[in-house]
Amino acid sequence: MLWVPIDRTLDISLKRQVYEYLKKLILHGELKAGERLPATREFASQLGISRNVVIEAFEQLLAEGYIIGQQGSGSFVADGAFLERNQEDEQTVFPDIFEEGIKEKDVIDFRSGIPALDMFPRREWGKLAKGVCIETPNSTFGYDHPEGRIELRRILSQYLRRTRGVKCCAEQIVITSGATQAFSLITRLLLYPGDKVIIEDPITFEIQTIFTSTGATLIPVPVDERGIKTDFISNEKEPKFIFVTPSHQFPLGSILPIQRRIQLIQFARANQCYIVEDDYDSEFRYDGEPISSLQGLDSERVIYVGTFSKNLSPALRMGYLVLPQALIERCRKLKWFNDLHTPSLNQMLLAHFIEQGILERHIRKMRKVYMERREVLRKALNREFGQLVEVSGDSTGLHLIAEFKGIEFTSELIERLYQNNVKVYPVEHHAIDKGRHVNKVILGYGNLKINEIEEGVCRLRIIYRGK
Ligand SMILES: Cc1ncc(COP(=O)(O)O)c(C=O)c1O
Structure with missing residues (x-):
């Protein structure tokens, strides 16, 4: 006799309990193809639940193809609804994240x-969010351009010119989901199996993983208290790009002096390669003004990557690329393949946040x-x-x-x-x-x-x- 354990204390509807239980029996082959299910009236009375609950559960199984119904003669287990059990799945126990949290x-x-x-500017952000949501043009709620909202790119280009010495116009900017997506786009834009990337050593493990994901090889160059040791970069390597964190080397914390910056630019020009500059936390300099960007020395050789993860919050997932002209169109396309575009409402919100001076106030x-x-x-x-x-x-x-x-x-x-x-x-x-x-x-x-x-x-x- 078919039985379904019903537990009225659970926060799961009775229909769901019947449906899930029968589904499992069918999937695991305990109810076999062609087997007849009990009539709804008897089944309901046997389980002590209303007939409607059973009918709804059967309807769900019917809609999903687990059973077939034959007018007048009841419901039968359908063909092809058996799936061998996956041992690993059965054994997997998901950790309770709340317990971990405690x-x-x-x-x-x-x-x-x-x-x-705890110091995220919640009040300012929340107030602005309400205003932007009400007043933003209707287009903000539709599909958008892959490179991002012009409102944000325009204000960002002014901000970067003013505060970081980045030479750019709005057209060169692509808004990304954090710097991480920017690195991933650069990887797919420039790297093929066997290509080489000259990179500071040490450098975050995550960035190494992204750059090698398409089969590229990393050529590590050591770092000292003045950043990447440019004298160690050899001409034979022919890299696709050199990756640096010149304003604040991650993790060792050095600042790259102008002489080494010039050496890098000269190397990139001579070898027709790019430099990727990761400018992740440079606004926070405590014994002087923030260091100017490397991109300001040559905007056609340097791909500049920025993020709002450090100066605001990593949860926003907001970052950007400032690209040389030659890469803009391909990068737009890649971003489109990737996720169409970064959420527009957040972009509009950030544009206002910068325009009204709240970001700079927060940074100060x-x-x-x-x-x-x-x-x-x-x-x-x-x-x-x-x-x-x-x-x-x-x-x-x-x-x-x-x-x-x-x-x-x-x-x-x-x-x-x-x-x-x-x-x-x-x-x-x-x-x-x-x-x-x-x-x-x-x-x-x-x-x-x-x-x-x-x-x-x-x-x-x-x-x-x-x-
Ligand atoms: C060196 C470096 N660059 C950039 C980032 C920022 O990543 P995202 O903007 O994706 O949060 C990090 C994150 O910790 C980092 O360590």
Whole structure:
């Protein structure tokens, strides 16, 4: 006799319970093709539910092809609705993200590149969002151009010229879903299997993964306290592009001086290749004005990538490319293949946010906040570790590098620190040539309050315990 367990305490309708249960029996072959299902009236009374519930469940199974109905003679399991079980699927248990969230509560996480999430300008953003939603032209709610709204690209080009020395007009800008999508578009635009990319080493693991995704090879060039060592770049390599973070090397934190910038441009001109400039957090410079862009030296050789993930929030997924003329059309097409365009309402909102000066006001405010957090972190490290620690990286951005004498940040040590409720990130994880940065960690301070920074550094003391 066919039976369906009914549980009235569940937040799932009775129809759904009957439908799901029978569907599973059919899919798993426990009800076989041609088998007759009970008549709805008897089945309902046997299960103690209303007949309508059973009829609706059967109708759903019928609509999806699990059963066939024959007028007057009832419902039968359809042919071809059996699927062998996938063992892995059966065993997969999805982690409860809320439980994870609770566990993470006590951990002080020095993850880099996260701005102060509690200081997102919610009020200004929310107020503007309401106004923009009501007043924006109807076209904002339709399909749009792949390169993005002209309103945003126009205001962004002015902003970049004024604050970053980027030489561009609105036509050169393509709005992307964060810098990550910009890197992915560049990869598909320029790289084929076997192509070469000259790249700073270390550099984020994520960027390495994107560039090698189409079969390109990375040629790592070491970085010192003045950025990429341009003398190490050799002419024979013929790369498609050179990837750099000149305003604030990630992760080591150096600023590329003009002499090396000029060398890079000369190399790119001589080798007919591009330079990709990732300008991810340069607005936050604490002992002077932000460094001008490399793109300003040669707008036909440099592809400039920017993001609003650091100066506003990574959740916005808003970034942009400033392209040399020769790449604009192909990039527009690729963006269209990719996702048609970045959400227009958010673009309009951001355009107003910049135009009304709110972004720059927010950056000015956050510069002070981050400067203080950086100073607290530096002092706490000196206080706790004295001569054993060396702090490096220019006074910029949302992280610094701490080098611990005689220590190797193995996965065991990172785990031990995590058990002590503090999370740090080894530089070595981002190194291409392994072995040169084993005693360094990246300490992000953007999203940590002063007391958390102090406490976090105290928790790091166990690094030397047992040494
Ligand atoms: C070096 C670097 N560039 C760019 C980004 C920004 O990525 P997105 O704009 O996709 O958030 C990151 C993110 O952490 C980064 O580390």
